[in-house]
Amino acid sequence: MLKSISLATATLAISAACFVLLAAGQRVEAQSAGMYVNSVDLDILPAERDNFLAAIKENGAAAVTEPGCKRFDILNLASDPNHFLLYEVYENEAALKAHRETDHFKKFAAAASKMVAKRDARAMSVIASNAK
Structure with missing residues:
Protein backbone atom coordinates (compact mmCIF):
# COMPACT_ATOMS: atom_id res chain seq x y z
CA MET A 1 0.00 0.00 0.00
CA GLY A 34 3.66 39.63 -32.27
CA MET A 35 6.67 41.90 -32.02
CA TYR A 36 8.19 43.55 -35.05
CA VAL A 37 11.06 45.97 -34.52
CA ASN A 38 12.08 48.89 -36.67
CA SER A 39 15.55 50.03 -35.64
CA VAL A 40 16.74 53.27 -37.22
CA ASP A 41 20.18 54.86 -36.88
CA LEU A 42 20.18 58.56 -37.70
CA ASP A 43 22.98 61.10 -38.03
CA ILE A 44 21.50 64.57 -37.63
CA LEU A 45 23.01 67.77 -38.97
CA PRO A 46 24.43 69.54 -35.90
CA ALA A 47 22.57 72.79 -36.62
CA GLU A 48 19.26 70.83 -36.75
CA ARG A 49 19.64 68.85 -33.50
CA ASP A 50 17.13 70.87 -31.43
CA ASN A 51 14.58 70.91 -34.27
CA PHE A 52 15.03 67.17 -34.75
CA LEU A 53 14.53 66.47 -31.04
CA ALA A 54 11.27 68.43 -30.99
CA ALA A 55 9.99 66.67 -34.12
CA ILE A 56 10.96 63.13 -33.11
CA LYS A 57 9.59 63.51 -29.58
CA GLU A 58 6.26 64.63 -31.01
CA ASN A 59 6.22 61.74 -33.49
CA GLY A 60 7.20 59.17 -30.85
CA ALA A 61 4.57 60.36 -28.36
CA ALA A 62 1.88 60.13 -31.03
CA ALA A 63 3.13 56.75 -32.30
CA VAL A 64 2.63 54.97 -28.97
CA THR A 65 -1.05 55.95 -29.02
CA GLU A 66 -1.52 53.88 -32.20
CA PRO A 67 -3.14 50.48 -31.57
CA GLY A 68 -0.29 48.49 -33.18
CA CYS A 69 2.65 50.37 -31.61
CA LYS A 70 4.01 48.87 -28.39
CA ARG A 71 7.11 51.01 -27.89
CA PHE A 72 8.92 53.98 -29.42
CA ASP A 73 12.28 54.75 -27.81
CA ILE A 74 14.51 57.63 -28.86
CA LEU A 75 18.12 57.00 -27.89
CA ASN A 76 21.15 59.28 -28.22
CA LEU A 77 24.66 57.90 -28.59
CA ALA A 78 26.66 58.99 -25.52
CA SER A 79 29.78 59.69 -27.59
CA ASP A 80 28.00 61.60 -30.38
CA PRO A 81 25.24 64.13 -29.62
CA ASN A 82 24.11 64.04 -33.26
CA HIS A 83 23.66 60.27 -33.58
CA PHE A 84 20.29 58.78 -32.62
CA LEU A 85 18.76 55.34 -32.55
CA LEU A 86 15.02 54.87 -32.83
CA TYR A 87 13.83 51.58 -31.37
CA GLU A 88 10.24 51.02 -32.44
CA VAL A 89 8.24 47.92 -31.52
CA TYR A 90 5.02 47.07 -33.36
CA GLU A 91 2.66 44.11 -33.23
CA ASN A 92 3.54 43.25 -36.82
CA GLU A 93 4.83 44.75 -40.05
CA ALA A 94 1.33 45.94 -40.99
CA ALA A 95 1.27 48.10 -37.83
CA LEU A 96 4.56 49.75 -38.88
CA LYS A 97 3.12 50.39 -42.33
CA ALA A 98 0.00 51.89 -40.74
CA HIS A 99 2.26 54.14 -38.60
CA ARG A 100 3.91 55.45 -41.76
CA GLU A 101 0.49 56.46 -43.09
CA THR A 102 -0.41 58.64 -40.08
CA ASP A 103 -0.47 62.42 -40.30
CA HIS A 104 2.02 62.76 -37.45
CA PHE A 105 4.56 60.50 -39.18
CA LYS A 106 4.16 62.32 -42.51
CA LYS A 107 4.69 65.65 -40.70
CA PHE A 108 7.82 64.27 -39.01
CA ALA A 109 9.19 62.76 -42.25
CA ALA A 110 8.76 66.03 -44.14
CA ALA A 111 10.48 68.02 -41.38
CA ALA A 112 13.28 65.50 -40.82
CA SER A 113 14.15 65.21 -44.52
CA LYS A 114 16.25 68.38 -44.23
CA MET A 115 17.73 67.45 -40.83
CA VAL A 116 19.09 63.96 -41.46
CA ALA A 117 22.60 63.49 -42.84
CA LYS A 118 22.47 59.67 -42.79
CA ARG A 119 19.74 57.11 -42.14
CA ASP A 120 20.05 53.34 -41.74
CA ALA A 121 16.85 51.41 -40.98
CA ARG A 122 16.75 47.72 -40.08
CA ALA A 123 13.65 45.57 -39.72
CA MET A 124 13.98 42.95 -36.99
CA SER A 125 11.87 40.25 -35.42
CA VAL A 126 12.04 39.55 -31.69
CA ILE A 127 13.42 36.16 -30.68
CA ALA A 128 13.05 36.74 -26.94
CA SER A 129 12.19 39.75 -24.82
CA ASN A 130 13.78 39.86 -21.38
CA ALA A 131 12.48 42.66 -19.19
CA LYS A 132 11.17 43.21 -15.68
Missing part, protein backbone atom coordinates in the same frame (compact mmCIF):
# COMPACT_ATOMS: atom_id res chain seq x y z
CA LEU A 2 2.86 2.40 0.87
CA LYS A 3 4.46 1.63 -2.50
CA SER A 4 1.26 2.54 -4.41
CA ILE A 5 0.91 5.83 -2.48
CA SER A 6 4.54 6.71 -3.26
CA LEU A 7 4.01 5.86 -6.94
CA ALA A 8 0.83 7.96 -7.07
CA THR A 9 2.62 10.88 -5.37
CA ALA A 10 5.55 10.65 -7.78
CA THR A 11 3.20 10.52 -10.78
CA LEU A 12 1.31 13.56 -9.52
CA ALA A 13 4.56 15.47 -8.90
CA ILE A 14 5.86 14.69 -12.40
CA SER A 15 2.53 15.70 -13.97
CA ALA A 16 2.53 18.99 -12.05
CA ALA A 17 6.11 19.72 -13.11
CA CYS A 18 5.27 19.06 -16.76
CA PHE A 19 2.23 21.33 -16.54
CA VAL A 20 4.30 24.15 -14.98
CA LEU A 21 7.07 23.80 -17.57
CA LEU A 22 4.58 23.72 -20.45
CA ALA A 23 2.78 26.79 -19.13
CA ALA A 24 6.07 28.66 -18.70
CA GLY A 25 7.10 27.80 -22.26
CA GLN A 26 3.79 29.08 -23.57
CA ARG A 27 4.24 32.39 -21.73
CA VAL A 28 7.68 32.89 -23.27
CA GLU A 29 6.26 32.23 -26.72
CA ALA A 30 3.39 34.64 -26.11
CA GLN A 31 5.80 37.38 -25.01
CA SER A 32 7.95 36.95 -28.13
CA ALA A 33 5.13 36.59 -30.62
